Amino acid sequence: MAGGPGRANTPPHMQKVCTIHLTVGQVEPCPGPRCPFWEKGKVGLEPGCALEGLELALDRPDLAAYLLGVRAALEEARDEREREAAREAFARAVTPPGLAGR
Numbered sequence: 001m002a003g004g005p006g007r008a009n010t011p012p013h014m015q016k017v018c019t020i021h022l023t024v025g026q027v028e029p030c031p032g033p034r035c036p037f038w039e040k041g042k043v044g045l046e047p048g049c050a051l052e053g054l055e056l057a058l059d060r061p062d063l064a065a066y067l068l069g070v071r072a073a074l075e076e077a078r079d080e081r082e083r084e085a086a087r088e089a090f091a092r093a094v095t096p097p098g099l100a101g102r
Contacts, residue, residue: 024065
């Protein structure tokens, strides 16, 4: 897609929409690399939304609202300690029962 997701030079009809915003009834363009959940891509993997690759129930409004809160905390973190606290909250949310603490 020309310009990448969420880019101003991408025609509006071609912009990717943020999945978690859409689940809570908001249509927002995907912020792409500006989003804390964005994966830069690795050998053999395209850059993209890390949440979409986790097999989470992203169609659940309660989970989407929680993830938007985690994303906001990551975006607003003033230092590494606050970023780490937000990352830990996210890890707790996506760790299956029985695997916590391993």
